[in-house]
Amino acid sequence: MNVTLGKASSGEECRVISVRAKLYACLLSVTMVAPAMALDLPDPLTLDDFIRFEPAQVQLGQLLFYDKILSGNQNIACATCHHHDFNGADGVSLGIGEGGVGLGMHRSGGTGADRILERVPRNAPALWNLGHRDVRFMFLDGRVEVSDDFGNGFRTPAWIFLPKGLNSALAAQVLFPMASETEMAGQPGENLIAGAAYEGAHYVWPLIAERVRNVDAYVPMFIDAFDNVNEASDITIVEIANAIAAFEGTEYRNFDSPFDKYLEGDETALNDAQKRGMELFYGKVGCSNCHAGPMLSNQSFQALALPPFGPGRTLLNDPIARDVGRMAVSDVPEDAYRFRVPFLRNVALTAPYGHDGAMPTLEAMVRHHLKPRESNVEWRAEMAILPPVPWLASSDFALCDNVAENDRVRSRVDIDLPSVTDAEIADIVAFLNALTGETALQRPMGRPDTVPSGLPVD
Known part of the structure; x- marks a missing residue:
């Protein structure tokens, strides 16, 4: 069958051209945006995604974080390797722990009998957003893990000896550098904490808690921060770790990139x-x-x-x-x-x-x-x-x-x-x-000028 198509009127031609133009524009638009639309991007972070810590615990944690009283020879703090000057880290590949002097690349290996025997074997992880509710593992090998296996909320190198009552994986992690010879404890024979660390981390923690509760200026701060603390004898390593975790989890929360x-x-x-x-x-x-x-x-x-x-x-x-x-x-x-x-x-x-x-x-x-x-x-x-x-x-x-x-x-x-x-x-x-927060360099609390123990602040 032969079909003869008549010539379209000028008006019809305009309509056909208009439809074709719109169709082309639509296809071009889809082509241009398709890659972005296909990306499996995460949902935005909100404050509800993070553990909310008590302000009094945060303020107490800042002081403990910078206080060298937590180390065996009282010469290094948590902040030494996770310093505000280095955005929660230390700026070097492998840090210098207990026995060293200074910060970052200017930290020396110490002198005389106090000089270090080895570097810290791993890079100091940064602290950003570790108070997020979904954090399951701490440390680069994951040796602190959220778990109910031992009835204390976590699987750790301390096994059943990890105390109950820790508020987060971050708090559980806080406990172990204190018991590391290289990081904070020191070598056996140098101090009681180093000797205890040789036997096991859980022997270290009561000694550190005793030190802290013997600093008079700390006691009212713990009473104000924790409902279960009414006097110095109530201060345990759990409150110390929870306060430090509260500080880290709040101070290094940032998602405005x-x-x-x-x-x-x-x-x-x-x-x-x-x-x-x-x-x-x-x-x-x-x-x-x-x-x-x-x-x-x-x-x-x-x-x-x-x-x-x-x-x-x-x-x-x-x-x-x-x-x-x-x-x-x-x-x-x-x-x-x-x-x-x-x-x-x-x-x-x-x-x-x-x-x-x-x-x-x-x-x-x-x-x-x-x-x-x-x-x-x-x-x-x-x-x-x-x-x-x-x-x-x-x-x-x-x-x-x-x-x-x-x-x-x-x-x-x-x-x-x-x-x-x-x-x-x-x-x-x-x-x-583009993942860097606009306010990342403007931390709300920063470094304290002094700490209750009176020890020098790095």
């Missing part, structure tokens, strides 16, 4: 490079496979083949001074060299990066994720940010020079990301910088 504003609906909050980086992060590159959820971490454990150095965290009867990460906690061989996926808000403020601080910049860390084994091989000792300690110079990089151990590290890589261009790497870094 450009990315947070974007999640709240302000599409102008991110510039073009940051938006491209966000699309790569949540799309093509797949960073969000691990850095997922509102805290930008699924709290899993991943092996990245970061170059090993420093003293390691040696397992009992292990002939090699190394750090096997999560395996030391789980006893599962597949967990060898795995470490907890970090939270990323304010990540640009807390260099260096990795469980041992091997990567000095965000760009270096991004590039390592893209080619972990190649990055491990190309890494150089100069990339580590280490305060000079001359008597440790010969051993600082012995682990990295151990060919067999480094081969084992490189054999355990859990991620496989696609290749990207230098421009795309720059965009990802731009997005990571």
Whole structure:
């Protein structure tokens, strides 16, 4: 059958052209916005997502956080390695713990009999947003975990000996640096706390509590902050840890970054490079496979083949001074060299990066994720940010020079990301910088000038 189509009138032609133009414009619009619409972005954070701590406990916690009375030789505080000057960290790859003097790269290894025997074996994690209600693991190997296994709310190295009544995983974590010889306790023979630490962390905590309650100025503060404290003898390590957790969880709560504003609906909050980086992060590159959820971490454990150095965290009867990460906690061989996926808000403020601080910049860390084994091989000792300690110079990089151990590290890589261009790497870094809060550098309390013990404040 032959069909003859008549010529359309000029009015009909205009209508056809108009419809085609609208259809083209619609398709163009969909094409332009589709990548952003397809991204699985987290919900915005709100105050309700965080534990709300009592103001009196927060104020007390600030003083305890900066008070060296909690350390064996009374020469280091929690704040020494998590200082306001370094945005809740210490600015170095591996810190100098008990026995050192100063802060950051200017911290020395001490002198004489007090000088340090080794560096702290892992990078000091930052404190940002650890008061979030969904935080399940603390420490880079997750050795403090929310759990009901032992009737005290947590699975920790103290097992059943962890006291009840801790208000958060953050409070449970607070307890263990106090019992670490390298971090705060000191060496056996130097003080009672160091001797107790050799027997077990739970022997340390009553000694620290006794010290604190013997400082007269602290007692009324504890009575004001805790309903169950009516006199000095009521002060225990639980109240001390809960107060410090209250301070950390409040002081380092921050979610007013450009990315947070974007999640709240302000599409102008991110510039073009940051938006491209966000699309790569949540799309093509797949960073969000691990850095997922509102805290930008699924709290899993991943092996990245970061170059090993420093003293390691040696397992009992292990002939090699190394750090096997999560395996030391789980006893599962597949967990060898795995470490907890970090939270990323304010990540640009807390260099260096990795469980041992091997990567000095965000760009270096991004590039390592893209080619972990190649990055491990190309890494150089100069990339580590280490305060000079001359008597440790010969051993600082012995682990990295151990060919067999480094081969084992490189054999355990859990991620496989696609290749990207230098421009795309720059965009990802731009997005990571967009995670920095506008008020991140303006903490509400900061460093106190003095503490009740009268000890000097770093």
